Amino acid sequence: MELFTAVRNCGLPFLFFVVFQSPSLAAITTELAPSTPSPSRLGNVISWRANSNDINAGSLLYRFSAGPANGNLRVVKDFSSSNQFDWTTIDSEGLYVIQVDVLNQATGEIATASSPYDMLPIAGQDPVVSATENPLVFIYSAPPCTNGGKMQVNFSRADGFCPLQTTKALPCRSGSTMNFYLAGMQANSAYLVEHVVTQPTSPTTAGPLMQFTTGDVPTAITSLSAAKQQVLQSSFSAATDWILLQGPINFPPFATDLSGNIIWYYPQALSFLTRPDVDGRFFGIRNTGPDASGSLLRIFDLAGNTVQETNAAAINARLAALGKRQIGVFHHEARRLPDGNIATLGTVEQILTDVQGPGPVDVIGDMIIILDPNFQVVWTWDSFDYLDVTRKAVLGETCKNSGACMSHFLAPDGNDWTHANAVQQTPEGNLLISLRHQDWVVKLDYENGNGDGHVLWRLGNEGDFTIQSDDPNAWFSHQHDANFLGDNVTLALFDNGNTRRASDPNANSRGQVLVVDEENRTVDLLLNQDLAVYSVAVGSAQRLPNGDYHFDAGFVGLSAISFEVTRTGNIRRAIQAGFPEYRTFRMPDLYSGLD
Structure with missing residues (x-):
C-alpha cells in the first residue's frame, strides 16, 4: 500500500511516498565520516561523506544538516544523489552536530545518522588575522567581549587609498570568540585592521591595530x-x-x-x-x-x-x-x-x-x-x-x-x-x-x-x-x-x-x-x-x-x-x-x- 506521509527528523520535515514493507526489509545502514578528525579550527573546511548501504533496490538520496549541539539543525545541502558535502563555520567555537538523512527513492525508507564535531577558536588572548582559500578574503578573530555590547571590525588600505570599511556589528558573547570575514579588498595590498567594542554604559574600546597583505587574484x-x-x-x-x-x-x-x-x-x-x-x-x-x-x-x-x-x-x-x-x-x-x-x-x-x-x-x-x-x-x-x-x-x-x-x-x-x-x-x-x-x-x-x-x-x-x-x-x-x-x-x-x-x-x-x-x-x-x-x-x-x-x-x-x-x-x-x-x-x- 502506498500512502503519502510526512516524516520529521530533528525538526526538519520531509514529504515523500512511503511504501509499507515488513520490518525485515528496512535495512538502510549509514555512517558519517569527516575528512579531518574532530577537532578542527573555525574556518577550516571539513568534507563529509555518508557511507550507506541498503539491501533493497533503489537509488539513495542524501540530505545534510548542521548546527550547534545545543541548538537547531539547519539544512545545508538538500536531498540529492551526492553523498558528500563541505562544511565550515566561523560563528563560534564549540560542539556541532552534522546529520545526514538517507532516502531510498524506491521504498521511501529513510535512515538518519549524525556525528558530533568540535570546532576550536582561532583567537586566544589577542586578535588574529588568518587567510582563507580566497586571497582577497580573511578571517578576523578577536577574544570574547562582555555580553550586552557589540563588536565590529574596521579595515582599510594602509596607504589610505580606498574607503574605510566596516563589518556588521555582532552582539558580544562573553563565552566565545568573535569572528568576521574581511572582504572587499584590492589584490597585493597592505591593509590595517582593528576591532571596536561598544558597550551601553562603558566607553568604546578598540583592539590593537594590525596589518596584513592580500594576495593575487587567480x-x-x-x-x-x-x-x-x-x-x-x-x-x-x-x-x-x-x-x-x-x-x-x-x-x-x-x-x-x-x-x-x-x-x-x-x-x-x-x-x-x-x-x-x-x-x-x-x-x-x-x-x-x-x-x-x-x-x-x-x-x-x-x-x-x-x-x-x-x-x-x-x-x-x-x-x-x-x-x-x-x-x-x-x-x-x-x-x-x-x-x-x-x-x-x-x-x-x-x-x-x-x-x-x-x-x-x-x-x-x-x-x-x-x-x-x-x-x-x-x-x-x-x-x-x-x-x-x-x-x-x-x-x-x-x-x-x-x-x-x-x-x-x-x-x-x-x-x-x-x-x-x-x-x-x-x-x-x-x-x-x-x-x-x-x-x-x-x-x-x-x-x-x-x-x-x-x-x-x-x-x-x-x-x-x-x-x-x-x-x-x-x-x-x-x-x-x-x-x-x-x-x-x-x-x-x-x-x-x-x-x-x-x-x-x-x-x-x-x-x-x-x-x-x-x-x-x-x-x-x-x-x-x-x-x-x-x-x-x-x-x-x-x-x-x-x-x-x-x-x-x-x-x-x-x-x-x-x-x-x-x-x-x-x-x-x-x-x-x-x-x-x-x-x-x-x-x-x-x-x-x-x-
Missing part, C-alpha cells in the same frame, strides 16, 4: 572576458556605494571598485547571480545537466563556502506532495523576503492543444515558489492558474527562435510564454512579478503568505493602467528587475525595449522610474532615460543613496554596461565589462545587502 578570474573592465565615463564626485557587484552569465561573479579593480570573487560559475543576501551572503542559481536535479539554488558566503543549497528535484518532491505542478529548473530570481523566507522562480510546462498554435504546443510558463529557511514549500503561484494562456508571448518567442528559454523537457521546442525574471515582495506584503514576454509587471495577492495569488493588476501596454506621457512609446517592454521602492509608489526597472526595437531598429534600451497611482490606475514617468545602447536581454535597476539610479544594460553585443544616471537624466558614470552580465549592483560594502 588567473581563472582575471582571464575572464567580463573581468576586462573599461571606464567609459567617470565622475569626480565621491560615492559611498563604491563597489560594483557583477554577475557575468554562466561565469564566476566578482566585485570591482568603480575603476574596475577586482576586490572580491566567487570561484564557481553561476547561471545567475540573483541578489546579495544579508550578512555577507549571496544568492546564486546554477543550471547544469539534463534534468531538475542539476538545477541548484545556493546561498554562499564571502569565503565561497556554501551556506545552504537545494535543487529543483528536491523541491519537486515537495510540490508533488502538495498537488502542484512540477518545475523544470530554477531561474532568474532568488531573494530573501522580510520574514526570512526565500522567493524563487521555476519553469513550468504544459502541452496545450489549439491554444497557442495549431495542434499540441509545449507552453512554458513560470511558478513563484516561497521556501522556508529549510527549503520547505510554503506558498506557490502558477502562471497557468492565473493568466490568460491565449495571450501568447508579445513577440512570439519560442525556445528555438529566441534562444533564451530555460531548460524545457516536454518537447524539442516550446512557446516561451511568460519568461519571468524578477519577484519582489512589495512594502504592503503582496508580490510583484516581471513577465518579460508579456511586457507586463503584475501584482499578485500574497498578503504576507496568506493571499490566494489572484492578479491585482497588470502594468504595461494593454494592461490596467494609463501612462501619462507625450512619448508615444512610453511603455517599457521585455523589462527586467522591476521593484517598488520603499514608498510603494515609485517603481524602478530596466526597459530592454525589444518590442520598440522590433518596429524601430534604432530604438535603445532605457532606464525607467515610474510613479504608480494604483487607485486611479495611472502612471507618470519620473525618469525615462535613453541609455544610447540596446541590451537585447537581462539587466537591473536600483536607486542609489545619493538619489541617482543604477542601471545594468547587461547584453550589449558581447558586453555589459553599468550606468549611474542622475534624477535629471544625466549619465554620471558608465563602466563596461567584456561579457554579458545578468545583474550588477552598487554597494557600500559586501556585508549590507540591498535596501
Whole structure:
C-alpha cells in the first residue's frame, strides 16, 4: 500500500511516498565520516561523506544538516544523489552536530545518522588575522567581549587609498570568540585592521591595530572576458556605494571598485547571480545537466563556502506532495523576503492543444515558489492558474527562435510564454512579478503568505493602467528587475525595449522610474532615460543613496554596461565589462545587502 506521509527528523520535515514493507526489509545502514578528525579550527573546511548501504533496490538520496549541539539543525545541502558535502563555520567555537538523512527513492525508507564535531577558536588572548582559500578574503578573530555590547571590525588600505570599511556589528558573547570575514579588498595590498567594542554604559574600546597583505587574484578570474573592465565615463564626485557587484552569465561573479579593480570573487560559475543576501551572503542559481536535479539554488558566503543549497528535484518532491505542478529548473530570481523566507522562480510546462498554435504546443510558463529557511514549500503561484494562456508571448518567442528559454523537457521546442525574471515582495506584503514576454509587471495577492495569488493588476501596454506621457512609446517592454521602492509608489526597472526595437531598429534600451497611482490606475514617468545602447536581454535597476539610479544594460553585443544616471537624466558614470552580465549592483560594502 502506498500512502503519502510526512516524516520529521530533528525538526526538519520531509514529504515523500512511503511504501509499507515488513520490518525485515528496512535495512538502510549509514555512517558519517569527516575528512579531518574532530577537532578542527573555525574556518577550516571539513568534507563529509555518508557511507550507506541498503539491501533493497533503489537509488539513495542524501540530505545534510548542521548546527550547534545545543541548538537547531539547519539544512545545508538538500536531498540529492551526492553523498558528500563541505562544511565550515566561523560563528563560534564549540560542539556541532552534522546529520545526514538517507532516502531510498524506491521504498521511501529513510535512515538518519549524525556525528558530533568540535570546532576550536582561532583567537586566544589577542586578535588574529588568518587567510582563507580566497586571497582577497580573511578571517578576523578577536577574544570574547562582555555580553550586552557589540563588536565590529574596521579595515582599510594602509596607504589610505580606498574607503574605510566596516563589518556588521555582532552582539558580544562573553563565552566565545568573535569572528568576521574581511572582504572587499584590492589584490597585493597592505591593509590595517582593528576591532571596536561598544558597550551601553562603558566607553568604546578598540583592539590593537594590525596589518596584513592580500594576495593575487587567480588567473581563472582575471582571464575572464567580463573581468576586462573599461571606464567609459567617470565622475569626480565621491560615492559611498563604491563597489560594483557583477554577475557575468554562466561565469564566476566578482566585485570591482568603480575603476574596475577586482576586490572580491566567487570561484564557481553561476547561471545567475540573483541578489546579495544579508550578512555577507549571496544568492546564486546554477543550471547544469539534463534534468531538475542539476538545477541548484545556493546561498554562499564571502569565503565561497556554501551556506545552504537545494535543487529543483528536491523541491519537486515537495510540490508533488502538495498537488502542484512540477518545475523544470530554477531561474532568474532568488531573494530573501522580510520574514526570512526565500522567493524563487521555476519553469513550468504544459502541452496545450489549439491554444497557442495549431495542434499540441509545449507552453512554458513560470511558478513563484516561497521556501522556508529549510527549503520547505510554503506558498506557490502558477502562471497557468492565473493568466490568460491565449495571450501568447508579445513577440512570439519560442525556445528555438529566441534562444533564451530555460531548460524545457516536454518537447524539442516550446512557446516561451511568460519568461519571468524578477519577484519582489512589495512594502504592503503582496508580490510583484516581471513577465518579460508579456511586457507586463503584475501584482499578485500574497498578503504576507496568506493571499490566494489572484492578479491585482497588470502594468504595461494593454494592461490596467494609463501612462501619462507625450512619448508615444512610453511603455517599457521585455523589462527586467522591476521593484517598488520603499514608498510603494515609485517603481524602478530596466526597459530592454525589444518590442520598440522590433518596429524601430534604432530604438535603445532605457532606464525607467515610474510613479504608480494604483487607485486611479495611472502612471507618470519620473525618469525615462535613453541609455544610447540596446541590451537585447537581462539587466537591473536600483536607486542609489545619493538619489541617482543604477542601471545594468547587461547584453550589449558581447558586453555589459553599468550606468549611474542622475534624477535629471544625466549619465554620471558608465563602466563596461567584456561579457554579458545578468545583474550588477552598487554597494557600500559586501556585508549590507540591498535596501
